[in-house]
Amino acid sequence: MYYIGIDLGGTNVHAGVVNEKGELLGQAEVSTPRGTEAVVEAIAQAGELSAQRAGISLRDVRSVGLASAGSIDPAEGMVLHAWNLGLDHVPLARMVSERMELPTLIENDANAAALGEFVAGAGRGYRSLAAVTLGTGVGCGAVLDGKLFTGFNYAGMEAGHMVIHRGGRSCTCGRRGCWEAYASATGLIRSVREAMAGHGDSALWHFAPTPEAVNGKTVFYAVETGDPTAREVLDGYLGDLACGIVNLINILQPEVLCIGGGISRQGEKLLAPLREVLDREEFTRDSPRRTRLCVARLRGEAGIIGAALVPEYR
Amino acid sequence: MYYIGIDLGGTNVHAGVVNEKGELLGQAEVSTPRGTEAVVEAIAQAGELSAQRAGISLRDVRSVGLASAGSIDPAEGMVLHAWNLGLDHVPLARMVSERMELPTLIENDANAAALGEFVAGAGRGYRSLAAVTLGTGVGCGAVLDGKLFTGFNYAGMEAGHMVIHRGGRSCTCGRRGCWEAYASATGLIRSVREAMAGHGDSALWHFAPTPEAVNGKTVFYAVETGDPTAREVLDGYLGDLACGIVNLINILQPEVLCIGGGISRQGEKLLAPLREVLDREEFTRDSPRRTRLCVARLRGEAGIIGAALVPEYR
Numbered sequence: 001m002y003y004i005g006i007d008l009g010g011t012n013v014h015a016g017v018v019n020e021k022g023e024l025l026g027q028a029e030v031s032t033p034r035g036t037e038a039v040v041e042a043i044a045q046a047g048e049l050s051a052q053r054a055g056i057s058l059r060d061v062r063s064v065g066l067a068s069a070g071s072i073d074p075a076e077g078m079v080l081h082a083w084n085l086g087l088d089h090v091p092l093a094r095m096v097s098e099r100m101e102l103p104t105l106i107e108n109d110a111n112a113a114a115l116g117e118f119v120a121g122a123g124r125g126y127r128s129l130a131a132v133t134l135g136t137g138v139g140c141g142a143v144l145d146g147k148l149f150t151g152f153n154y155a156g157m158e159a160g161h162m163v164i165h166r167g168g169r170s171c172t173c174g175r176r177g178c179w180e181a182y183a184s185a186t187g188l189i190r191s192v193r194e195a196m197a198g199h200g201d202s203a204l205w206h207f208a209p210t211p212e213a214v215n216g217k218t219v220f221y222a223v224e225t226g227d228p229t230a231r232e233v234l235d236g237y238l239g240d241l242a243c244g245i246v247n248l249i250n251i252l253q254p255e256v257l258c259i260g261g262g263i264s265r266q267g268e269k270l271l272a273p274l275r276e277v278l279d280r281e282e283f284t285r286d287s288p289r290r291t292r293l294c295v296a297r298l299r300g301e302a303g304i305i306g307a308a309l310v311p312e313y314r
Numbered sequence: 315m316y317y318i319g320i321d322l323g324g325t326n327v328h329a330g331v332v333n334e335k336g337e338l339l340g341q342a343e344v345s346t347p348r349g350t351e352a353v354v355e356a357i358a359q360a361g362e363l364s365a366q367r368a369g370i371s372l373r374d375v376r377s378v379g380l381a382s383a384g385s386i387d388p389a390e391g392m393v394l395h396a397w398n399l400g401l402d403h404v405p406l407a408r409m410v411s412e413r414m415e416l417p418t419l420i421e422n423d424a425n426a427a428a429l430g431e432f433v434a435g436a437g438r439g440y441r442s443l444a445a446v447t448l449g450t451g452v453g454c455g456a457v458l459d460g461k462l463f464t465g466f467n468y469a470g471m472e473a474g475h476m477v478i479h480r481g482g483r484s485c486t487c488g489r490r491g492c493w494e495a496y497a498s499a500t501g502l503i504r505s506v507r508e509a510m511a512g513h514g515d516s517a518l519w520h521f522a523p524t525p526e527a528v529n530g531k532t533v534f535y536a537v538e539t540g541d542p543t544a545r546e547v548l549d550g551y552l553g554d555l556a557c558g559i560v561n562l563i564n565i566l567q568p569e570v571l572c573i574g575g576g577i578s579r580q581g582e583k584l585l586a587p588l589r590e591v592l593d594r595e596e597f598t599r600d601s602p603r604r605t606r607l608c609v610a611r612l613r614g615e616a617g618i619i620g621a622a623l624v625p626e627y628r
Contacts, residue, residue: 128465153604156567162476163561164477173597250476251472253468283475287469289469
């Protein structure tokens with residue numbers, strides 16, 4: 001039996017056909033139009049094209065799973081707000097279901113990515129996993145005891161909105177000091193820019209001639225030159241990132257915690273200093289059975305695979 | 315079928331017989347001796363006495379569940395360290411099982427209390443609950459989707475050791491700025507003492523003539539007199555408590571979150587200001603389905619009932 005997964009992004013609609021093992025058998029991508037009807041049509045076309053490329057008929061597809069950013073209501077199959085797509089209170093699951101004549105559901109993109117990693121990536125062979133994706137925000141999702149965990153109202157695992165610095169930076173969610181405001185790529189870029197403003201002599205300026213040119217890699221490059229300002233920014237960043245990870249481990253104790261997003265491509269440059277903090281601060285640091293920290297294995301496919309398989313893991 | 319639950323405390327061994335609905339049919343309490351053999355014997359005697367008082371035979375008991383503070387390993391049935399009981403790496407579950415000739419397991423006391431509240435207290439009729447107990451520390455436990463949640467290694471839900479003030483107060487766990495260091499009764503008492511040291515004119519001195527006399531109620535009494543120092547301490551305390559609660563809700567989205575421990579007897583004086591923060595800061599504040607905040611319904615019995623029923627909810 002096959003499943004279609006759709007990653008609904010602001011730029012592209014990415015579709016894939018997946019079997020029950022999470023193997024991706026065919027993919028297709030179309031650019032994301034604006035407006036409800038056009039989005040539904042683009043999803044259907046990408047889904048159909050991915051089935052065609054997988055060499056299967058839609059009759060052999062059990063369901064369609066949509067992964068969407070923005071504010072969604074998985075219980076009702078609604079996209080509440082996805083301003084970048086021009087969607088406002090749209091019953092997207094029902095509309096796609098009618099257009100494609102297949103059962104359709106919708107899930108938060110961070111949860112879908114976590115499920116994808118669990119089935120076909122860093123969590124393969126384990127019973128639980130938490131996935132942390134460092135991007136515009138800090139996206140989090142978890143599979144606990146073999147089931148996608150979303151809380152009673154499908155709104156759980158917003159661990160990016162866990163305050164670690166009470167009274168600190170304003171967050172998009174309305175709180176102050178959220179993990180996301182520090183540990184996201186956006187948070188890191190902000191910290192680099194603040195440091196550059198105070199240190200005209202820093203090597204950071206060499207890698208980003210203007211504040212607008214700063215990206216998630218800038219500080220990693222500058223640290224290689226021995227620049228003390230860059231070192232300080234990176235240490236602060238890693239400390240904040242580690243703080244939230246230890247918090248999450250102390251609460252959830254997942255078998256695996258994987259880190260995804262562009263910054264995770266730093267690999268051991270990121271993981272080694274994080275492990276040092278974990279070895280010092282984790283509640284279970286003396287236990288033989290501790291959470292395994294690693295980088296995510298999948299990239300864009302995690303969302304597709306996870307979205308496709310949500311019906312089997314809810 | 316019946317279950318025996320044992321709450322192993324530093325002062326008393328409290329035993330109870332429970333049916334599958336969590337109804338307490340008989341109880342017994344003996345004082346806690348020191349030393350392994352004596353503790354095992356006290357547990358057996360309290361258990362047998364509770365069965366006698368419930369009017370049942372030990373042959374009708376399915377299992378014994380022990381709830382213990384300290385560092386335990388539920389997977390191995392071990393008490394790793396419980397210094398106040400003189401226990402150090404003791405296979406307590408096996409020893410009690412041999413003595414009582416009944417299957418025996420051990421669980422963290424905060425997890426047992428959460429399960430007790432779920433079955434027979436604030437969580438009755440719901441599918442998920444998080445319990446936060448404000449005492450010497452901040453004890454946390456959760457039942458998610460009808461099962462006791464403990465993480466893959468039985469060490470989860472140590473939400474008291476979630477940092478909310480990075481770089482703040484030292485915590486017993488080795489980290490700085492843990493929720494427990496602020497939101498526990500101990501944390502509140504420390505804050506009151508610090509405020510008294512700086513404000514010789516505060517009404518706090520009226521309710522606690524010496525710093526040693528401060529307890530969890532002192533600040534609540536002093537606030538009633540309009541004392542501004544007490545007001546400031548209490549506002550800070552409630553802010554820290556609320557911060558961790560919102561963090562937990564954003565992550566777990568339990569159907570119910572109940573607060574227990576001595577401070578919870580303040581009832582609405584505690585809950586009303588917390589709800590204000592939740593209404594302002596929760597990620598789901600605009601959603602129709604939000605976590606219900608309340609005080610715990612059970613007191614000492616929560617641990618007994620929960621410990622007894624762990625085998626049915628693991």
